[in-house]
Amino acid sequence: MGRIAIVGSGQSGLQLGVALLRDGDHDITLYSPVTAEQIASGRLPSSAAVFGAARELERAAGLSLWDNEDPLIDGLRLRIGDGDGGTAVGWDTPLRTAAQAVDQRVKYPAWLAVFERLGGRLVIEQVTPESLDRIAAQHDLTVVASGKGGLSKIFPVREQSKPKRTLGLCAVHGLRVSSPDRVCFSILPKIGEVIAIPAVTADGPAWFVLLESVPGRQMDRWRESATPQAHLALTKELLTKFFPWEAEGFRGAELVDEHAWLAHPRGLQPTVRAPVTTLPCGRPVLGLADVVVLNDPIAGQGANNAAHHAAVTHRAIRGHDGPFDEAWMHRCFAEFWSHAQWSTRFSHALLAPPPAHVQKLLGLAAMRPAIAERFANGFVNPPDLQEWFFTESAAERYLATI
Known part of the structure; x- marks a missing residue:
């Protein structure tokens, strides 16, 4: 032995x-x-x-150990901001197999x-x-x-x-969103992203809320996050200012506990x-x-x-x-x-500015559900992305088949 x-x-x-x-x-x-x-x-x-x-x-x-505990994650909801407080791209799609965040x-x-x-x-x-x-x-x-x-x-x-994002994370109760069993992924180009994930916690179903901020831009404020309540207040402020289509559902959010937050002002x-x-x-x-x-x-x-x-x-x-x-x-x-x-x-x-072929793919996904589903399942099986996502030529070959 x-x-x-x-x-x-x-x-x-x-x-x-x-x-x-x-x-x-x-x-x-x-x-x-x-x-x-x-x-x-x-x-x-x-x-x-x-x-x-x-x-x-x-x-x-x-x-x-948590197969019988909710929430399970059954899909992805994507929104891309237009820079004027609205969204330019938006769609929902299922995952082929459920995910879970514990x-x-x-x-x-x-x-x-x-x-x-x-x-x-x-x-x-x-x-x-x-x-x-x-x-x-x-x-x-x-x-x-x-x-x-x-x-x-x-x-x-x-x-x-070099780090491409600075980070703020918290676990909260009280979110009200239209897709309660899906990861909500919103992107504001050149500013940052917000990712809300249904989660299993010691206090029952909750949400992980991750904000990714482009260094040196308006959302890069995680050095202000010194206490639990300051972190939560900053999270809500940034959502209201940069992701207004998400902010209303976050207004009643409260931390799961006093340790349910984390800031990386220098990023990873x-x-x-x-x-x-x-x-x-x-x-x-x-x-x-x-x-x-x-x-x-x-x-x-x-x-x-x-x-x-x-x-x-x-x-x-x-x-x-x-x-x-x-x-x-x-x-x-x-x-x-x-x-x-x-x-x-x-x-x-x-993390990079999306090239033209990626913008085209994500835009078409709103009208062609097969694209949205394949993108979402790229999180599950990243090797599949080499076949259609990473290069313009692969994207064009893929689009010709659907």
């Missing part, structure tokens, strides 16, 4: 750890910087929605309980590069699934760009890192999910990439007979990158 260390208690680390424990072939130790109780009572960490394909991977690991302050404590119930060893420790060297020396495989404590920086940068820096690094002890370690592929949350790919990376790594471990060397680690990442390269490209595309 091999000894495997997993550093990180988020989507990828917990999903991988539980899946391996169910196999029963390895001794698994998971290192978390915080306890389950600290996660549950802490700050809202993200707006993660998990789409159908990733939900199936959670289900395969025995971690789909507050990670609910999700991860529950998953930690499953991990321990299955016999996993949980160590509460803030792992640093120095202590990681000790851990790796004691295990046959060490997987780094958290960048906290400077761990992401031990993996060399391959690609990196999209980064792709090398998946493997060798420590002073001579052991290679493998990076997972956001540690090595970090994207802005605009396309909602973070938790979904993490689920895919955990599943790929689980399959690679289960089917491997031999040392977990660098060559094995690079093969493992290459399989994940065959998916993640497209989710990364999709995230970058949504």
Whole structure:
């Protein structure tokens, strides 16, 4: 039986750890910087929605614990502002399979309980590069699934760009919208976006509200967000000013709790890192999910990439007979990158000014439901986008077929 260390208690680390424990072939130790109780009572960490394909991977690991809880997400409502307080483009479309967003302050404590119930060893420790060297020396495989404590920086940068958005997030009750089971995605070109996501929280059904602000433009005000009520007030002010077609439904919104908000006034820096690094002890370690592929949350790919990376790594471990060397680690990442390269490209595309062919596609989607449905399901299956969305020639070939 091999000894495997997993550093990180988020989507990828917990999903991988539980899946391996169910196999029963390895001794698994998971290192978390915080306890389950600290996660549950802490700050809202993200707006993660998990789409159908990733939900199936959670289900395969025995971690789909909220299938019978509302809300489920059945579609996407898109609006693009005209710059004069109205909308130039608007349509609704279903998802082929339901998505779900569960507050990670609910999700991860529950998953930690499953991990321990299955016999996993949980160590509460803030792992640093120095202590990681000790851990790796004691295990046959060490997987780094958290960048906290400077761990992401031990993996060399391959690609990196400046943040394209600053971010404000909150979880609220009291929204009244026309599409209560759909992600509401509104875009105001050159200013920013608002994304409202139906969510499961400890206090029942709620909404995650994510505002993405173009740096240096009028919505870039998240440095003013110093307290829970200041954050909520700023969110409502920005919606009223820049997204008036959404603002009325948000007037009665209240925070789910005093910790249900988060601001990133400097934004997130999209980064792709090398998946493997060798420590002073001579052991290679493998990076997972956001540690090595970090994207802005605009396309909602973070938790979904993490689920895919955990599943790929689980399959690679289960089917491997031999040392977990660098060559094995690079093969493992290459399989994940065959998916993640497209989710990364999709995230970058949504952050950039839309080229003419994308404007045409999104405009035609109001009259051709097949386009709207295929765009929405690009969030579920980003590799499909290469066939029709990313380039003008692919878009024209696609339009000729519908």
